[in-house]
């Protein structure tokens with residue numbers, strides 16, 4: 001079962017295309033930033049509206065949330081907050097999409 005199905009854009013009705021995207025995560029009151037690279041998503045070819053499958057979004061939240069949590073618990077700031085990259089291996093489109 002493919003993670004990403006062929007569908008129309010809910011915003012503009014345009015064609016959507018399965019591709020790997022990057023997302024930048026920030027949290028209020030936390031200086032640190034996390035970049036997640038290689039997320040399978042449906043992207044509108046017209047307005048660039050993006051849909052990440054629910055299961056994928058949940059998985060990424062489960063990875064990213066504890067990182068922000070531990071950073072927010074730091075009381076004594078010894079170094080400036082780092083930026084963190086989470087990189088998924090490249091997966092070919094026929095593995096995650098049925099289009």
Ligand SMILES: [Zn+2]
Pocket residue numbers: 009010011012013014044045046047048049
């Ligand atoms: Zn669109």
